[in-house]
Amino acid sequence: MYKLIQKDSSAKSGELKTVHGTIQTPVFMNVGTAAAIKGAVSTVDLKNIGTQVQLSNTYHLHVRTGDEVIKKMGGLHRFMVWDSPILTDSGGFQVFSLAKLRKIKEEGVYFNSHIDGRKIFMGPEESMKIQSNLASTIAMAFDECPPYPAQRSYIQESVNRTTRWLIRCKKELDRLNTLEDTINKHQMLFGINQGGTYKDIRIEHAKVISEMELDGYAIGGLAVGESHEDMYHIIEETVPYLPDDKPVYLMGVGTPANILEAVDRGVDFFDCVYPTRNGRHGHAYTGLGKMNLLNAKYELDDRPIEEGCMCPTCQTYSRAYIRHLLKAKEMLGMRLLVLHNLYFYNHMMEEIREAIRSNRYKQYKKQKLESLKQYDDK
């Protein structure tokens, strides 16, 4: 159950009550693809860096270890020891980006596993079944994530199919939620808006899915190659046609600046691999911009990554030590950066919530965007 707490111009802050606790929004979901955050970060660590929601990938868990195993182990929460909310994606995006030799039919998608090549079929019912086995807090609808750029006719056809799939997802999840051996009988469903960069298709689709009384609405298929300006424009045009009293989730986005802009346009759920992936490559996010800890200028720098930062890394270790770890290819270097980066994202979302709830979001955004430009390490 979502409650809108404050609107500050188009920016919104709310809370989503779930069986695994209440999520304060805007929120950044920390991506743990295979039921683990990359960079050797555990769920115990997540509690220490302000994580509200963990996101895991249906496709990855289905092909490796298997959702049936995780169901037998009591679901994802028990398996990875995390009692707060978990969102699972539908598997759709990975099927379209990772799997090989796929064939899209009305019933769903036939493809080969990227791990061992074995044939797999996934349609709306299969995706719901897997997510029900995983017993996440929030399941995502199974959609097609079309390539960019794509012709208008293809996008229209794809969006229509995504709508038909969404209807099947809802029906199937409603059914699964009533079964006796379902672990989480209150699993929520978020639908996904598609339409590429075609504004009118996006809007029409937003109107259609808004009628469906879902628990939340996502905007998918962005940040796939279009410019930031195009992305912001699509968000701005689409969000007004999604219900105000439901969460709005922008999938797979993005940089701190992307998030600040999207919040300003009414988005309140985010996820992105940047803080983990860039951390593993030696980059740190800070309030003054992005740092590359591999740079020679940090060799003798005994300051923390970010002065005043309360993350476990900055509380103890220096830039010079982290640079050494990265050069020596010590896993600890990646771990320390990932911990810092996730803390940075989680902490920025906290600032964002405070700014919206005290009606000063525009001012906060302006200052933050300015500040974020100071560093830009290559």
Add this chain to the structure above:
Amino acid sequence: MYKLIQKDSSAKSGELKTVHGTIQTPVFMNVGTAAAIKGAVSTVDLKNIGTQVQLSNTYHLHVRTGDEVIKKMGGLHRFMVWDSPILTDSGGFQVFSLAKLRKIKEEGVYFNSHIDGRKIFMGPEESMKIQSNLASTIAMAFDECPPYPAQRSYIQESVNRTTRWLIRCKKELDRLNTLEDTINKHQMLFGINQGGTYKDIRIEHAKVISEMELDGYAIGGLAVGESHEDMYHIIEETVPYLPDDKPVYLMGVGTPANILEAVDRGVDFFDCVYPTRNGRHGHAYTGLGKMNLLNAKYELDDRPIEEGCMCPTCQTYSRAYIRHLLKAKEMLGMRLLVLHNLYFYNHMMEEIREAIRSNRYKQYKKQKLESLKQYDDK
């Protein structure tokens, strides 16, 4: 300053007072080759798993990042944020095992870096200088670690040179400890006994170095290919010729059973990469023997690695989850196993100390060796 607290037959338990705190022995030093424990384990973690001493490698730190950098950063303790004792090896073992195209001369060893091939010279004075820059608590003498097997004549010649190098090490470290810009002016020196599997050469060398009033004595050049029985025999024959009122350190050893046997023969310092290396390969040490967490039998096993274990891993995560992490190649799996394994080693040393100090070591050893045989996963 070493104080012998208890002898129980040949087993001994003591304490070594250092400028970085007192070490209770027998002790297992946790290996952090490049100023970091492999498996993304930080010095904060080490405090939580009962680590007394951290060991870093002179050769690795010299060729990557460099001891001059670490000196500028205030020494290893400040660099890696660890206020307890650190032992650094001499670099000798790595020069002989890792470096390429080496040439041994009376003055020292000429070799090429295994990282970038650049020419490096290291002799006793260079090793002491590097270790003084690192400012470890205990420096190891620069020795030759001869190959196994090796002819008697070669070993004799090598041991004689190692003795001459030891004299130079002591002289140089004494000098360095008086220099104004030396970070740790109380750096201790341990000498290293060599002699391959030639008992009489070992004993003669032990007698010679025992005269030199060093802070401790190591037995080097074992666990390099000889049988366990040969190793135990050499230890048994050599230890009586080393001073009882000084620490005895068996370098690079070993399995839990190796340690139990060596303690019984008077050794009280150990280091080994097994808990970290085997952890990274999916193996866990337990009181019932070694487990391979990749085994299919753990797929649905929701017990901790070791029931009753108080390590951070066993307090939270299941065998099934760790197996999944290993299969999914998630770094977190390695980290959780390394934390468990180091805790296991540190905790076993605690049991060993208690057993010696209450004069029941033989009985403890017998029971422990028996217990350790129960699992033996392939």
